[in-house]
Amino acid sequence: MRLLDTVGSRVMALIVSTTLPLATIASVLAWHSYIVATENSATRIINAAHRAKIDVQQDIGRSQISLEMFSDMGLPSSNIDHIARLLQSVSLNHYCSIALIDRNGKTLSSFSDITKSTIQCGGVSFPLSAGDKWRSISVVPKHQTVRLLAAGNISLIQVISPTSYTNAEGQPASGALVVVKILSLTTQSWDTRNAQFAIEANDAAAIWLVGSDKNPLLLFHSGDAPTPWPQNIIKRLTEDRKRNSIEDHFHDGNTYYAIVPVFNDINLVASSQRTASENYALHVFVARLLLIVSLLAIELLLVAFAAHSYLVDPLERLALSVAEWRRHNVFEPELPKAIPLEIRHLERAFRRATARLTRHETRLRRAAKQQDILIREIHHRVKNNLQIVASLLNLQANRISEPEAQKEFRLVRDRVRTLATLHRYLYPAGGVANLDIKAFLTELCSQIFLSYGQATNGRIKLVTRIEAVSISPDQAVPVSLIVGEVINNALRFAFPDEREGEISVSLTMQDTHCTLEITDNGIGMAQMSKNNGMPPRTKGIGLQLITGFARQINAKLDIRKDNGTSYRLTFEPAPSRKPAEGVRSLTETKNTIPRQVGPED
Known part of the structure; x- marks a missing residue:
């Protein structure tokens, strides 16, 4: 049964086709409002990442410019404290360590703001042992280099600027000026200037710096920063580096991420959770979608009930009454009045x-x-x-x-x-x-044997091998007459002088062709002619009938005359038709007999 064969299914299809466009439009509008809200989240976190990137680049840029200025002036190793104080004043005391290093990495002179056995910078205290790590470099680079350092959860920047200085012997020498400073993004000033980011992030925002060989360093967070760092961020960074992607942004559940490059191989990652307005937009979208689906379902149920009561049910009762009339010839439909x-x-x-x-x-x-x-x-x-x-x-x-x-x-x-x-x-x-050809030919052969006073298992034995082949009545008449003629001839002439023998009748089917074979092991037609055992050529019409009947069913006739006689007919069974339409009269059969007279009867 096809899908829309019934009246009920067609009515439901009509209802759905009329209401579905309206439901689709409402769903698209709700989805659009949700997408706009989520795009606002993505835009907000991308803008925050770029603001943080600009602050970090400006902070590092000021340090690079200051170091380049002092490096170009030439530095006396004995006057490093004075230079360090100048740099501190320029950076608003954000430098944690300032050191002059020779070409072999040995510290010639250093300066740190040490108070009560701690190093002070940017309002943050560090242990004295940290200074040695900050000043330690293995090779002096040829160009100014910026590196990312970590002191606990604090992000530090190490700037190495090649310079020339005057050694203790008063001779010029090459070395490097190494400064370590805390990024201004980690101080309260960035929170104040970008307070809107923290407030909109619903107290769940964070900014990291991450390098290719460093763990992520937290620069800023509002509320609880994710710990440990999400693995999807590391995977995304690795994929971005493989694709040489400059910037990227995505979301994982309720958290949105933005990745931007800062300098060298250091990237800045900003994250923020969905805001209250975005959550509200999501809830409104889900509520509208559920409302649309509910209204559509209620409408379909009501219309389906009404259609079934006033249209489908009367038609079904009418159809059942027609079916009942076909069985009992009684047509009495019980239809409601409100139809x-x-x-x-x-x-x-x-x-x-x-x-x-x-x-x-x-x-x-x-x-x-x-x-x-x-x-x-x-x-x-x-x-x-x-x-x-x-x-x-x-x-x-x-x-x-x-x-x-x-x-x-x-x-x-x-x-x-x-x-x-x-x-x-x-x-x-x-x-x-339908003709039972096996039973028919078996009875026919037995009947002919009986007419000659012969038993089928006596002096002349009858052997049958007949398959259940379906042939049409048009072919049944010629086949039966051929079998009768051949067996009659065999009983009359093939076994003279009380000779014993056998007559075999077989009907088989191979592929699309049927084979009828009638064989006896008598003296053979050639021997009968020599012995004058057969009638003259002008008498009898047996072979003439056999040839004519074979031609009528379009059969190929092969006759073997030595060592007995064998008739083999091969023909294609015709499609079965009603016997009343297929049987021809004996007159029609005789009309197909050729005028030539056969050599034997």
């Missing part, structure tokens, strides 16, 4: 049509019964008439004194009996039936 006028008109039209059809079927049944009786009577009379003709021929043959004439009468009698037997199989007492 459409069109269905009521349809019910009246059905009532009139069923009444007419009932009367017409009654007349047809009466006519069919009469026709069946007539056909049965015709078949019965044909069968009786064939039997009467065969009996008359037999009586006439018994009254004839000439042996040759008597034989010819008996041959005609056997042919009529063959047709009578075939007619009995094609038209049994119950009416028209």
